[in-house]
Amino acid sequence: MSGGTGPARPGSARVQDGPLWSAGSLDASGNAYWAQSNVTLKTSQPLTALTLELRVAQTGGVQSTGNWRTLPAEDFTVTVRQEGGAVVYRWTLKPGRTVPAGQHVFAGQYNHAAGDREAGHDGYRVDAGGPRGALSVWGGFTPTR
Template identity: 65%
Template sequence: MTDELRGLLRESAEAHQPDRARMLARVERGTARPGTARRSRDRERTRALSWPRIVLATLATAGTLTASALMVVDVDAVHDPDPPRSPSAVGRAVPPTAAGSRTEDGPLWADGSVDPHSNAYWAQSNVTLKAGEPLTALVVELRIALTEGVKDTGNWRTRPAADFDLSARQEGGFLVYRWTLKPGRTVPPGEHVFAGQYDHATGGRDAKDDTYRIDATAGAAERGASVWGGFA
């Protein structure tokens, strides 16, 4: 600022005389209308806010809104919907392959084999069960892969036929034999055999895809036991 400009400002300030009447009038108006005066002061204060401060305040507000929006998006992205619940485990699991055999469980033991009397046109698959305790519930399932020419020709078991409900039908690429112990019947401790008989295409038949599974309830404690496996 130049000396000449400083001088002019000083002369202007010294020449200024306050208008007492105008000041009193403003005070009276402010006393009569306090709300109006307050609003006027607020407007004056707003106008007095410098441009940089307005810009900073605006940016701060925008930043807060942006941060809030990002937070909401981030929470939604992290909180994935719950995965679909798997179906209730009702009934037995799909019988495993021979490689996943479990031939013993508590008082229950089993083995699968192709009967030695099988021939080039016909075969019999045996499921041998050994029970260490009385069985009050029992399901024996034999699954024969539907290789060429496989067709049901009969079945048998060492236990009385009247003690079991039997079904023999094709399911999902297998000929399935299923023996279910009737309510109120019991299988005593010991060795028992369940067998399925079937025709097949001429020649030796590979039983590598055939499986069995046994589910039982054993003893007074009604302990559940399951065994499964394949055929040699």
């Protein structure tokens, strides 16, 4: 991702930057073999640029099974790849598109080795742009169960 410290260090977080707020959570629908990590964004102003990166640490058997967002699919370029010991989901807003003010969710879904999966090394980072200039937020994940 572009610049900043991002989710590289477990436990580091900056969940608000001006009009942009974020939170990471593990979806309650997960089970002993499958999970979903959600990143919720709230923005009080439209965004003209957005890159959201979700990193799911390879804790054994982690393999992407899909992803989604509450914003229109055609507004984003999405990539998923194995990178640096993690499955990395990246959503990038296409040029000329806008993220409206409001609450939006991005989710990565994945299989994992049997049992409870430790998400302490997972993280996300959001780099955005809007009327107030460049904004960045990042953090980790908390269980919802």
